[in-house]
Amino acid sequence: MNRIVIVGASLAGLRAAEALRDEGFAGELTVIGDEPHAPYDRPPLSKAVLSGWLSTDHVTLPRLRDVDATWLLGVAATGLDLRERQVRLADGRRVAFDGLVIATGTRARPWPVPAEAALRGVHVLRGRDDADRLRADLAAGPERVLVIGGGFTGSEVAGGCRELGLDVTLTHRGAAPMSSALGGTVARFAADVQRKAGVDLRLGTTVSKLDGTGRLHRAWLSDGTAVDADVAVIALGAVSNVEWLAGSGLMADARGAVCDTTCRALTADGSVADGVFIAGDVARWPHPLYPGDLVRLDHWGNAVSQAKTAAHNLVHGGHRRHDELPAFWSNQFGVNLKSVGLPTYGDEVMITQGSLSDTKFVAVYGRDGRTVAAVAVNAPRQLDGYAELITAGTPFPPSINAPDGPAYQSIVDAEFPQPLVAAVR
Amino acid sequence: MTTTETLTADELFSRTLRLDSRSNPYPLYERMLELPPTRMSDGTWLISRHEDIKRLLHDPRISANRLDPDAPDPGEAKAPASFLVQDAPSHDRLRRLVMDQFVPRVIGMRDHLDDLVGSLLDAHVNDGPGQLDVVNDLAYPLPVTVICELLGVPQEDEPIFGEFARKLTRGLDPVEEPDEAEIRELTQVRNALIDYLNGLIEEKTRTPGDDLLSAFMPTDPDVDRLGPLDLRATLALLLIAGHETTVNLIANGLLTLLRNPDALARLRNEPALATTLVEEVLRYDPPVQMTARSTTADIEIGGVLVPAGSALRVMLAAGNRDADVFADADRFVPDRPNNAHLGFGGGVHYCVGAMLARAEAQIALTALARRLDNPRLVADPPPYRDNAVLRGPEHLLVSFDRLHK
Numbered sequence: 001m002n003r004i005v006i007v008g009a010s011l012a013g014l015r016a017a018e019a020l021r022d023e024g025f026a027g028e029l030t031v032i033g034d035e036p037h038a039p040y041d042r043p044p045l046s047k048a049v050l051s052g053w054l055s056t057d058h059v060t061l062p063r064l065r066d067v068d069a070t071w072l073l074g075v076a077a078t079g080l081d082l083r084e085r086q087v088r089l090a091d092g093r094r095v096a097f098d099g100l101v102i103a104t105g106t107r108a109r110p111w112p113v114p115a116e117a118a119l120r121g122v123h124v125l126r127g128r129d130d131a132d133r134l135r136a137d138l139a140a141g142p143e144r145v146l147v148i149g150g151g152f153t154g155s156e157v158a159g160g161c162r163e164l165g166l167d168v169t170l171t172h173r174g175a176a177p178m179s180s181a182l183g184g185t186v187a188r189f190a191a192d193v194q195r196k197a198g199v200d201l202r203l204g205t206t207v208s209k210l211d212g213t214g215r216l217h218r219a220w221l222s223d224g225t226a227v228d229a230d231v232a233v234i235a236l237g238a239v240s241n242v243e244w245l246a247g248s249g250l251m252a253d254a255r256g257a258v259c260d261t262t263c264r265a266l267t268a269d270g271s272v273a274d275g276v277f278i279a280g281d282v283a284r285w286p287h288p289l290y291p292g293d294l295v296r297l298d299h300w301g302n303a304v305s306q307a308k309t310a311a312h313n314l315v316h317g318g319h320r321r322h323d324e325l326p327a328f329w330s331n332q333f334g335v336n337l338k339s340v341g342l343p344t345y346g347d348e349v350m351i352t353q354g355s356l357s358d359t360k361f362v363a364v365y366g367r368d369g370r371t372v373a374a375v376a377v378n379a380p381r382q383l384d385g386y387a388e389l390i391t392a393g394t395p396f397p398p399s400i401n402a403p404d405g406p407a408y409q410s411i412v413d414a415e416f417p418q419p420l421v422a423a424v425r
Numbered sequence: 426m427t428t429t430e431t432l433t434a435d436e437l438f439s440r441t442l443r444l445d446s447r448s449n450p451y452p453l454y455e456r457m458l459e460l461p462p463t464r465m466s467d468g469t470w471l472i473s474r475h476e477d478i479k480r481l482l483h484d485p486r487i488s489a490n491r492l493d494p495d496a497p498d499p500g501e502a503k504a505p506a507s508f509l510v511q512d513a514p515s516h517d518r519l520r521r522l523v524m525d526q527f528v529p530r531v532i533g534m535r536d537h538l539d540d541l542v543g544s545l546l547d548a549h550v551n552d553g554p555g556q557l558d559v560v561n562d563l564a565y566p567l568p569v570t571v572i573c574e575l576l577g578v579p580q581e582d583e584p585i586f587g588e589f590a591r592k593l594t595r596g597l598d599p600v601e602e603p604d605e606a607e608i609r610e611l612t613q614v615r616n617a618l619i620d621y622l623n624g625l626i627e628e629k630t631r632t633p634g635d636d637l638l639s640a641f642m643p644t645d646p647d648v649d650r651l652g653p654l655d656l657r658a659t660l661a662l663l664l665i666a667g668h669e670t671t672v673n674l675i676a677n678g679l680l681t682l683l684r685n686p687d688a689l690a691r692l693r694n695e696p697a698l699a700t701t702l703v704e705e706v707l708r709y710d711p712p713v714q715m716t717a718r719s720t721t722a723d724i725e726i727g728g729v730l731v732p733a734g735s736a737l738r739v740m741l742a743a744g745n746r747d748a749d750v751f752a753d754a755d756r757f758v759p760d761r762p763n764n765a766h767l768g769f770g771g772g773v774h775y776c777v778g779a780m781l782a783r784a785e786a787q788i789a790l791t792a793l794a795r796r797l798d799n800p801r802l803v804a805d806p807p808p809y810r811d812n813a814v815l816r817g818p819e820h821l822l823v824s825f826d827r828l829h830k
Contacts, residue, residue, distance in 0.1 A: 353485060353513065360517070362485065379513075381773045385484030392725075401721040401733065402485045403512030 001098045001275070002027040004314065005087055006069075007077045007244075008103030009033025011041070012280025012303040016101045017067040019311030029069040030095055032087065034076035037128055043300060045131040046153050047331055050138060050160035056128045077104070080248035082273060088244075098275060099314050102245070102257055102265065103307065105281040106238035106298065111148075116210035121231045125153060126238070137231045138164060145169070146219050146229035148207050150177035152330050154235030155190065159332035162197050169200040169227045171207055174417055182339075184415030185349050186363045186375055189356040190335075197333045200227075238298060240282050250276070256284035256296045261321045263310035277310035279303065288323045289391070290345050290372070299328040325387050329380075335359060338380045341373030341390040349414040352400045354379055362386065365414055366396025432456055434463040434471045438738065442599060442813045448806035450714070450816075451755070454743035462729040465738075470731055473740040475747035475767065477727040481737065482771035486722040488512050489774055492736040507662035508655075513773065522651055523659060523777060526640045530575055531781045538784055541567055542792045551828045556803065559793070559821040564675035565668075568785055572667025576660065577629065577636025582621075589618040590668035593661075597814045599738070622657045637663075666778055673712035673817025674786045678703065679793055680821060681710055681757055683802050688759040692794040699787040702759040706786065707745075707768025709757050714742040714816045716770060741767040742816075798827040 004020060006013045009031050017031055033039075040059045048054035072089070079088035086094045108124035111117035121142070123134045138145070138161065145161045147154045150172030161168045174180055176187035177194055194201050202221060210232060211218040219227045242252040250273060251258040251266045257278050258266045263285070265276040278285075280303040284294040302324070309322040330337045346365025354361035354377075364386065365373040371394045374386035382402075389398050397411055432440070434457070440446050441453050457473035464470050472478055481487050489510050508519040545563050549555065557563075569587065573580055592614045600607075625638070633639035638660065641651050651659055682689040692698050718737045723730060731737070744767045746754045751761070769776035776782070793800070803822035810819045 358514075360514070381775075382483055382485040385480070385486070388480060388484075399722045400485050403488050403490075403721060404514045404517075 001025070001315070003097050004029050004099040004101070005095055005097035006031045006101040006103060007087060008101075008105055008241075008280065008282070009035070009039050009071065009073060010103070010105055010280070010303075011039065011061065011300065012103035012105070012307040013101070014039040014061055014063075014067075015304045016103060016279055016307035016311050017069050018064050019308045020101075020315060021065060021067050023312055023315040025311075025315045027098075029067060030072060030097075031067075031069050032072045032075065032077050032089065032095065034074070034090075035127060035129075036074035038071075038073070040128055042126070045128065046125055046156040047160065049131045050135055050157060051163045052135065052139065056132050056135075059128065077244045080245055080250070082248055082250075082276070085275075100265075100276045101307075101310055101314065102276065102278045102282060103280045103303075104241035104244070106240050108234065109236045109239050111210070111234045111236075113210070117234070119210060119212045119216040120214055121212070121216035121229075122210060122234065123232065124234045125157060134231075134233065138166065142166060142229070142231040144227070144229040144231075146171070146207070146227055146232040147235055148219075148232060149235035149237065150174070150179075150201075150203075151181065151235060151237060152178060152332075154233065155194070156330060156332045157233050157235060158194060158199050159197070159334075162199060162333070167200070168198075169202060169229065170194065171202045171205045171221060173204065173206050175203060175415070177201070179415070180344075180417055182343055182363075182375060183346070183349060183365075184417075185412055186343075186356070186414070189359055189361070189377060192357075193333050193335055193359060238281070240296075242282065249273070256294075257282050258294060259283055259285045261286055261288060261323065262313050262319050263306060263322050264313070275314070277314050279306040279310040285322065287326075287342075288321065289325065289393075290342050295326070295342065297326050297328075299326060301327050325391055327387070335378060336380055337375065337377050338383050339373065339375045340383055340387040341365065341371075343373040343375055343414070344416060346372045346414050347416070348396065348411050350397050350409060350411045351406055352398075353382070353402045353404045355406070362402075364396070364398060364400075366411070369396055370394070371396045371398050434460055435465045438465060438471055444809075444811060447809040447811075447813065447816065450742070450813075451746060454740060454746055455755075457740055457743045458747055462726045462731060464735075469736040469738050471738050471740065472726065473743040473747075474727060475744040475750040475765075478739055478741065478744040478767055479765070479771060481718065481724075481726055481739070482767075482774075484724065484772075486720060486724045487737075487772075488719045488721050489516065490719050491717040492719045492734070507658040509662055509774065516773065518649070519651065519655055519659060520773075520777065522641070522649065523663075526637055527575075527777065528780065530637060531784070534571075534781070535784055535788065538567075538571070538788045539792075541570060542788050546792060546796055546828065547830070549828055550830050551825075554824065554826050555828060556822060556824045557797075557828070559679050559823055560672065560676050560818055561820065563789055563793070564672045564679075564821070567675070567789060568667050568671035568782075571781070571785065572664060575637045575667075576663060577634045577638045578625065578664070585621060586618065586664055587668060589614055589621070590665045593618070593665055594669045594812055594815050598812055599814075618661060619657060622660050625660070626653070626656065663778075669812075669815045670712045670778070671782045671785050673815060674703075674706060674782055675789045676818045676821050677710040677712060678706040678786055678790050679823070680802070680807065680818060681706055682790065682794065683800060683823070684805070685757045685759075688757060689794055689800075691759060692791060696791045696795070698759055699791045700783075701761060701764065703783055703786045703790065704764045704766060704768075705757060705759055705761050706790075708751070708761070708764055708766030709745070711742050711745060711766070711768040712815060712817060713768070713770070715740050715814055741770065796829040797823070797825045798829070800825045 039061045076090045077087050078090050086096050108126040144167040147158045147170040155177045158168050158170045175184040177190040179187040206222045209220040240256045245252045249267045251268050259278040263277045265273040281298050284296040287295040305324045327340045343365045346367045348366045360378040362376045376383045508516045596611045629638050716739045720735045722733045748754045769779045800823045807818040807821050
């Protein structure tokens with residue numbers, strides 16, 4: 001193995017490059033990224049950057065070691081030829097490889113009507129440049145910000161806007177913000193938090209039309225009402241960057257690119273593509289703890305650990321499984337939220353500590369009599385204990401009997417909009 | 426003790442408490458690490474391994490209630506327990522109220538700590554050979570001055586509660602056969618401390634200052650505050666912690682450096698080493714050797730089922746020497762990477778004063794390394810205090826060729 005190419009120069013790509021060297025790969029290493037920027041950290045973009053605490057000059061990811069790689073930045077990969085073992089670039093170049101790591105991630109799902117999306121003041125938020133543009137619009141002091149979609153990104157943006165003292169309307173199709181990731185039962189706390197913080201929260205509501213001449217000035221909602229706003233943030237989730245894999249023979253669609261538990265890419269017929277590995281947000285794979293559906297995670301920690309596993313197996317022809325327990329966090333409205341396991345996999349939920357009304361609780365999710373996830377709101381310090389319960393396959397409901405637990409155990413429907421959504425966040 | 430001797434968990438634990446083990450309990454801890462969680466004859470469980478300790482400090486099925494039969498009956502005593510031994514939600518609320526006031530005051534304190542350390546050492550500046558008792562001359566007065574300043578306790582009262590702290594700390598040690606007279610004395614000391622604190626609180630209520638104690642009693646009636654009993658318990662906790670923990674961190678740290686001259690020389694030449702070096706002291710010879718917890722549900726720890734309602738003896742200092750986690754666990758490595766020591770505990774009860782203790786120890790040890798020429802231990806081991814839980818030298822006599830300005 002003389003030449004390894006990594007496509008994707010964000011968190012997973014950078015950590016894969018470092019891990020390849022850590023694992024002893026001494027050959028030629030090339031990292032390809034469509035953005036002109038050196039690898040940077042995305043979580044601050046929807047938090048500290050929006051509120052002005054941090055400029056995007058300060059989000060560059062720290063390098064854990066020297067990787068001695070050729071960086072092809074600002075040029076997208078547009079095709080993959082597995083027979084010739086070459087990556088095609090937008091500028092016509094071809095880069096040959098013996099080993100390949102696919103880490104192209106996802107992008108923000110765009111507003112479906114291009115003319116409306118082109119209005120000034122209409123934003124998505126995924127990259128540094130998006131964050132700079134949105135920050136500039138927010139700093140100019142708009143009359144009202146409309147956030148379309150109340151998932152994690154939308155909720156964090158709404159929180160950042162309130163921190164800046166801006167009027168915010170947030171529309172969300174579900175019964176509560178983040179309901180598709182946490183289930184309606186648990187997510188209910190977030191509706192209270194957001195309303196208390198002054199967000200004009202429109203639940204069960206979507207946006208039908210963005211209106212304006214040159215600049216956005218009004219949005220029409222599905223309930224027939226209108227909201228006057230000069231800035232809108234489209235936060236409708238993510239789509240996978242897999243277009244460049246079309247025709248390559250790999251198993252990939254808008255939901256992601258499929259690999260096995262050891263991060264090996266699979267071809268459309270389900271066989272392993274030799275020397276091709278997948279890591280990070282773009283990967284879909286069968287997680288041993290969550291059988292029955294492929295899992296895709298937009299999690300910071302997953303990008304790091306999957307990149308390491310892929311690098312290890314690529315260098316050593318190893319069979320290390322990527323079976324780390326999923327985990328993510330979010331900060332919004334002064335609330336710290338942490339999750340371990342896969343809440344979306346569960347169908348029942350039980351509060352084991354604290355209470356929703358105090359905005360301080362731990363909720364445990366179960367399915368088929370097994371504990372599958374735990375979400376802690378303003379209660380992060382015992383989550384490791386829950387992680388162990390989940391990894392050990394503890395029966396649901398688990399016996400916790402915590403000092404701040406409820407007087408009576410109450411197991412209720414988790415209220416996920418559709419059961420078994422494999423992709424969370 | 427010979428290496429072939431087989432000791433039960435009971436024997437190991439009670440030997441740890443004995444005064445003749447004080448100067449070096451680590452061979453006992455090493456034996457403990459060979460044992461899985463083990464139930465001792467008094468019904469408590471001995472937990473020593475790093476993985477088991479770390480896990481249970483973060484487990485929701487664990488309570489900070491010690492289930493200690495010797496603890497004063499809260500119905501009789503005039504003081505409730507501090508948040509050290511309380512659980513959520515009351516623990517969380519009290520801890521937050523304290524942290525909200527404590528942390529901002531500690532941030533930005535380094536220059537002041539530098540000055541304090543400087544003037545404590547200046548008193549002993551000597552161009553020729555001399556001697557220092559690092560405990561009495563620096564390790565004790567530094568944290569005591571700081572906690573008194575923070576809380577707004579008059580310096581001249583320091584000897585009064587220094588005495589309280591010393592006596593009450595001894596009461597923290599697990600005892601096999603509680604002595605009636607000792608218990609009576611402890612109760613008296615406790616009540617005297619309560620009377621003293623009541624006076625202090627009254628004083629601060631009349632004439633509030635710019636201190637922590639006054640901040641704990643906000644004048645705005647709508648602001649969440651510590652109730653009178655919790656306020657007193659918290660004050661006592663902060664005062665005792667301020668008197669009886671950091672002193673050992675500094676003294677244990679210097680003792681370790683004098684036994685590891687290479688590390689001392691490195692610190693003298695690269696003061697930036699102080700950060701990781703202090704973490705290593707917290708691992709290698711921690712000021713708090715053990716703590717206690719209890720289980721709220723049946724829980725598997727290290728492959729052993731520990732039933733609900735069990736009291737746990739958590740051997741932090743043993744876990745810190747666990748070879749499964751720390752390479753060369755018995756060696757002092759001043760720049761040890763990824764030092765996941767248990768010196769400050771962990772989980773919801775992680776040491777409130779960690780930031781302050783770190784800063785004090787970093788500054789004190791760096792100053793000693795820089796200013797002392799050819800420091801030597803007068804006695805090795807030095808005399809130790811009785812306490813097994815908050816363990817450290819009673820005195821640490823150091824002779825030197827010169828103490829620089």
